[in-house]
């Protein structure tokens with residue numbers, strides 16, 4: 235089976251994009267006041283900060299079980315490559331994931347020692363997607379459609395946000411599975427429209443893990 239995960243609020247229990255400034259800004263302010271000097275965010279600081287993004291132990295078990303059961307696991311996310319790779323590596327699950335489809339990110343060091351985090355849109359001016367519902371930088375629906383066509387396997391999609399909606403609409407409700415996190419936009423939207431054995435709403439990662447077992451996707 236093809237098993238596709240969103241990342242923020244799905245694999246991890248936070249938004250990696252906002253977690254970094256939220257965590258780093260207070261420490262910078264503190265240093266600034268005490269030492270009266272400018273403190274830069276270095277690559278190391280950002281990576282250390284990313285390691286505090288929480289990943290539930292049951293999520294780690296789920297990744298490992300999916301691989302043990304010969305499923306093909308991929309991440310489709312509007313975060314960026316460095317954030318996702320750093321977090322997966324920190325929790326020892328990087329090898330469980332076959333590919334990460336996300337915005338490319340690089341760290342550039344300048345001569346004066348400053349470091350810049352450069353995030354490029356997955357869909358830039360040269361490769362625009364054609365979906366009118368999705369944000370310009372990414373249509374998860376088009377990505378999912380292409381992956382399903384290429385792999386020709388039943389698919390499970392795990393997500394929480396409004397940008398996961400387009401993706402799950404590409405799935406078949408007879409052979410594919412949707413796992414939508416409760417309390418987030420995707421669930422609120424789906425609950426009004428579809429139901430059945432192939433739409434699963436989950437609260438926490440223990441419940442997500444149990445649902446995969448219940449549906450006989452993992453043993």
Ligand SMILES: [Mg+2]
Nearest residue numbers: 240242243395
């Ligand atoms: Mg999300």
Ligand SMILES: [Zn+2]
Nearest residue numbers: 365368373400
């Ligand atoms: Zn779309």
